[in-house]
Amino acid sequence: MAAPRPPPTRLSGVMVPAPIQDLEALRALTALFKEPRNRNLDTISVAVDLILLFRELRVEQESLLTAFRCGLQFLGNIASRNEDSQAVVWMHAFPELFISCLNHPDKKIVAYSSMILFTSLNPGRIKELEENLNIAINVIEAHQKQPESEWPLLIITDHFLKSPELVQAMYAKLSNQERVTLLDLVVAKLVGDEPLTADDLSAFLRHAELMAGSFVDQCGTVLKLTSEQHPEDAEVLATVRLLDVLCEMTANTELLGYLQVFPGLLERVIDLLRLIHVAGKDTINIFSTCDCIKEGDVSSVAEGFKSHLIRLIGNLCYKNKDNQDKVNELDGIPLILDSCRIDDNNPFLTQWVVYAIRNLTEDNAQNQDVIAKMEDQGLADTSLLKKMGFEVEKRGGKLILKSSSDGPSRE
Structure with missing residues (x-):
């Protein structure tokens, strides 16, 4: 029992x-x-x-x-x-x-x-x-x-x-892979439905310092991708994610002003854009336009990288004359215009070029004059400028860059 x-x-x-x-x-x-x-x-x-x-x-x-x-x-x-x-x-x-x-x-x-x-x-x-x-x-x-x-x-x-x-x-x-995980969550927080609170913004200003400094120091690692046997390493992916974070941070008006004056950031972005643009022209590699690369050769690691560099330049120049002038001093305007190519590896590249040029020329007669002279000398494609929503007009012997009445076309 x-x-x-x-x-x-x-x-x-x-x-x-x-x-x-x-x-x-x-x-x-x-x-x-x-x-x-x-x-x-x-x-x-x-x-x-x-x-x-x-x-x-x-x-x-x-x-x-x-x-x-x-x-x-x-x-x-x-x-x-x-x-x-x-x-x-x-x-x-x-x-x-x-x-x-x-x-x-x-x-x-x-x-x-x-x-x-x-x-x-x-x-x-x-x-x-x-x-x-x-x-x-x-x-x-x-x-x-x-x-x-x-x-x-x-x-x-x-x-x-x-x-x-x-x-x-x-x-x-x-580790670099763990950094990618953290950076993905930073992006998710920035683009989420809930706006950043005052406490969030205070913390994210400090995060912006970390992310911008890390990108300035490490962004050259993406040049590894220009080699024929480019590695799919996490260090490169972490650098790509840093760029994604900076694009989203500069899309936030509360964080933009801090990053617009961050030492060396704009210069480094332009230098990197020039390096990958030249590398993509000189040899066939991951930064070449899509019609130069055979199917199956494209790595998703660098997809959109050039687009995001130009987006970041556009953001950093938004209503900021010092940065507009700095891009001109670094010969960045011809570089950006020359990057305007249809490229399946860089979605919305044309749109980001349009955005950057508009921010570079807004209330900046000197930058407008640079583009007008490029068109007059045959260095800028007239049809491309028209597609971007600009046209050059001669007034009293002076070249004027103005917005066309039709505005930019979308692709």
């Missing part, structure tokens, strides 16, 4: 059956701690110890993995919307639990430990992550491996990107 079941026990006013197995007890506690009144019963340290034990044992048995997951869910529930519980969880769990669980092969364990980290983080604790960068890097890796999991994503977008100090410290330690 089976032994009689023990009578129910009372936990903070809630009746629960006495556990038959540890796993069932853990599940029951996990459910109970969804209720705020059942928290802070001095079980957090025990739960953390058990979780660390499970990690140390490298458990593979499904029942033990389930207990492992339930332990993490328990901590997540106990910390949810309760600052006192979050403080206790952080005290006992940081940093060992996150170091142990964020790189676990089990997806649920990674997700649940990410949930605990997201729930517990605040500006003060972000400072502690700066001294434990491996945890922050593990979050980036977790998002790489599980892009469908919301918790690593939320940690990065709602916590990391609000801390320029953490991002700067972390960026220096990330």
Whole structure:
């Protein structure tokens, strides 16, 4: 005859059956701690110890993995919307639990430990992550491996990107592939439906400094792609993503002014445009126009790169006479006009050239005169200028560049 079941026990006013197995007890506690009144019963340290034990044992048995997951869910529930519980969880769990669980092969364990980290983080604790960068890097890796999991994503977008100090410290330690992952999320934040808040803008001004400085220092790496056996390396892809970030940052009026005066940025962009433009003409490579490249030779790494360089020049010259003049001084206007070719590898290239030329010539008689003289000397294609929405007119012996009445055509 089976032994009689023990009578129910009372936990903070809630009746629960006495556990038959540890796993069932853990599940029951996990459910109970969804209720705020059942928290802070001095079980957090025990739960953390058990979780660390499970990690140390490298458990593979499904029942033990389930207990492992339930332990993490328990901590997540106990910390949810309760600052006192979050403080206790952080005290006992940081940093060992996150170091142990964020790189676990089990997806649920990674997700649940990410949930605990997201729930517990605040500006003060972000400072502690700066001294434990491996945890922050593990979050980036977790998002790489599980892009469908919301918790690593939320940690990065709602916590990391609000801390320029953490991002700067972390960026220096990330691999190039991890940098690409972070930069993709920066772009997503910039182009998202929700506008940047005042706090976001304060942080993104600092991010802009990091991104612009990194691009100025590293952008020459894309020239690797001009070789016949160009490598598909992550360093080049990271540079391409930096350009994407800068294009989106300069599309934000709050960030544009800072980047328009960033030392060396405009000059470096023009230099790079010239280098890849010449390289694409001199030999057949990834920067050549599409009719010069055989099918199958094009790498997606550099797709749109020239378009984005010209877009960035246009943005940096928007209502900024100093930058308009600087482009002229660097012979950038003929370079931009000569780049206006139909190229399947650079979508919307013509449109970005039109945009850049309009920003370069707006309220700038000197730059208008440069283009007018180019047309008169046969150095600028009249049909191309007309397609871009410009025409040259002689008035009293002087050449005038003006917008045509039809405006630019679209392709």
